[in-house]
Amino acid sequence: MTCSSRPPEVYQDLERRFRRLALIGDASGFLAWDRAAIMPKGGAESRAEQLTELGLIRHEIMTDATLGEALDAAEAGNDALDPWQRANLVAMRRKWRHANAVPAALHEALSRAGLACEMAWREARPDNDFATIRPLLETVIERVRETASLKGEAFGCTPYDALLDQFEPGLRAADIDPVFDDLAAFLPDFIDDVLIRQGQAPAIIEPTGPFPEARQRTLGEGLMKRVGFPFDSGRLDVSHHPFSGGTPDDLRITTRYDEADFTSSLMAVLHETGHALYECNLPAAYRHQPVGEALGMAMHESQSLLIEMQVCRGRAFIGFAAPLMRAAFDGAGPAWDADNIHRLTTRVRRGLIRVDSDEVTYPAHIILRTRLERALIAGDLAVADLPGAWAEAMADLVGIVPPDDRDGCLQDIHWMDGAVGYFPTYTLGAIMAAQLYQAARAADAEIEPAIGRGDFAPLYRWLIPHVHAHGSSLGGETILTRATGRGLGLDPDAFKAHLKTRYLG
């Protein structure tokens, strides 16, 4: 049996089924993008029904008894498959296990609860209205706990580990704990040191706004093109919360504009561009198959943070971009000097809002959310007690207390939508980004100088084959180990080294 022979019919049948699942998933993705970016308010209820129905159809396909049988048969004959097909089978099985661990009714109930809570949250957050959200979020968390409990039983892991696995294959709390403990020990003193250092430096000169939305958009699109975003196969729009959606050939990035501060939207746009480039460089031969998908949210976040934090907030890229920023807003004076812009975009502050945080304090926000969501899932924390627990943890970890829920526990969409176990992937992504960019520069000394000229080609010559092109054919640990050539996977040292160089170097 050679790898080039036609795969067995049972495997081809699986590919057809998962292709259908992927196409329905893509359709749902665009409907979710539409809802977040452009849908009028009146469409909320029926959009929720459409998305629930499509989710239910996927769930039915995934829980059809013949699918489990086909997987059994294909696994039994997997010596007839090539390595990608075998990896595809592994990825199919993982999806199957997640879907089959919960009954359709619970799946649908969680989906409905999440959509209802998220839609209410869009108004409740600006209104600082936790009371409206509380019962809706209680229902979401209750459905998530039921889901986690069933999946944990089925997979032989803890309920929270089962949730983590949804977002990054194979991720376990035991992987996170030592890394987060390490960072929790490192950060307090480090943040103090950085704040002292930055406080002693001459004051940053704030460029004077307002920065009109249309000009911010033009600047953002121009830099997105430089970074490699293919506008023939994608769009930039506006939504409540920046995100990256769509498909590899139709990438949908969103941002939001603050006319008093152009860097917030610009860096969000570059961040989402990193996500989008991962998607569009996935292996095209396995499009619409599980093995052709992005690995997980930690690896995804490593790609957005590699672009935003490692590259675009770095001195080399700012040297290239600062004159473009100045020109975009007809700026003049020393505020627009690259050194000042670089200090502006690497300024560290204790802030309330995760998405506006710098890379130094960001992990503290994540450690907070990880602790609270673990407590919610364990049943050690009630939703009603969330505002208080949030305030306490903020004081503890970030050193400030939110004045209200709007900028406290209502600030993020994730829990509202039922996404528990997602938050840790942000900081794991930051760590992986530091490891990967360190390895890339070590492999090709031309990468950083090229970025200083706005040329991303050398970076992608390394990054695509080492990360993007693997899709889900390799685990995160393997991708990291091979890419860094250091014989170990997740390693906070590269991240800490990056922080020390950039902020205390």
Next chain:
Amino acid sequence: MTCSSRPPEVYQDLERRFRRLALIGDASGFLAWDRAAIMPKGGAESRAEQLTELGLIRHEIMTDATLGEALDAAEAGNDALDPWQRANLVAMRRKWRHANAVPAALHEALSRAGLACEMAWREARPDNDFATIRPLLETVIERVRETASLKGEAFGCTPYDALLDQFEPGLRAADIDPVFDDLAAFLPDFIDDVLIRQGQAPAIIEPTGPFPEARQRTLGEGLMKRVGFPFDSGRLDVSHHPFSGGTPDDLRITTRYDEADFTSSLMAVLHETGHALYECNLPAAYRHQPVGEALGMAMHESQSLLIEMQVCRGRAFIGFAAPLMRAAFDGAGPAWDADNIHRLTTRVRRGLIRVDSDEVTYPAHIILRTRLERALIAGDLAVADLPGAWAEAMADLVGIVPPDDRDGCLQDIHWMDGAVGYFPTYTLGAIMAAQLYQAARAADAEIEPAIGRGDFAPLYRWLIPHVHAHGSSLGGETILTRATGRGLGLDPDAFKAHLKTRYLG
């Protein structure tokens, strides 16, 4: 058995199945809207795959053997149903018959061919490139002919009648022929008379452009609101070809802007608003059920043409709107007088483009298309001969010859997308609009004066209960007969009377 009792389980099961079909259909509708309005070019292929897959899923649900059995059982016990439920069953059966007359493979082949041809047409039309379209359109027409033939056999009617029934339930060529023959006999002399009359009048003063897109949009939105478009439940966007999509609670209207002529886009917007208002006033209790849907495309077009042609191009509405138009473009001088604007928006010209045509010459464009598509389906005309046949028919029916295919047989999206049998509904809609508006004014003399004040409430007090609220519970003939109280259905006399009053009165 009383009507208020709970309907039998078999009927409830049917409602659940058709609700799922409606939700998938709504999802597809938004994906099609996205494709036409905002999708980047790169997404074309995978969007086609998504839409094909969703269409296939609907086809599978519709052709599942148990659905036919459930319909049989529900029909056998339909004395347990109330009149709306019985009408729902009739509408379900009609959909079932259409879906079950063709095998899944043909259904999918037609869908794919239409999507491929439509996407190519988006570039081929501006390039005047019939050669690229020809093989794609040949495939579309071949698949439509196969479909029509199978449906004709199944329904016991001609292939073309089977196509007509897709767009307006129960419509037959035998209904169209006498009406179109009547108009074909009436129009040539009438067009001559109108052109002589308009030629003798003082020259129309053209308002001087350019009319910036943003201001056209603001004006259009303002008048849409007046006409009743609910922007909390809908959007106005830009596409290649104006259309109305979405759902009753999320209406998606598109238009295109010509900065040299604001009336073209404005009237398109008001036309699509008429479509949208029909959708949002459909019976909410039967949302997502066949009986709750708009009846067919002829009735739909009657609603858009009632708003655009009968009302918004009428002198009363123009009297209200002309000062708003003037203000929108900072206009000055006699060009902006209501009488001049009214003459501008009722100007008759022999033109090449259907969508830009006035209501007097429009039926000639439709009679042309109806003749050609009947010949294509009968096999009497080859796609290769379409440009020649088009030019000949244009000379014959409209009195001018297109200089190229761009403004000839490539101008419309319908055939490209596989929609054959659709064109006649435009002129049937125009006739029904004249009948309905005549009946409305006869019923309430306050309707037209109110429109002169921009108040549409009296019109809707009549129109909603007489048309919109029926959904698909009554046939078009019955709706017309009851609404006009004249004991007959489709009647070209009201349309001719309207034309005579407006253009020769």
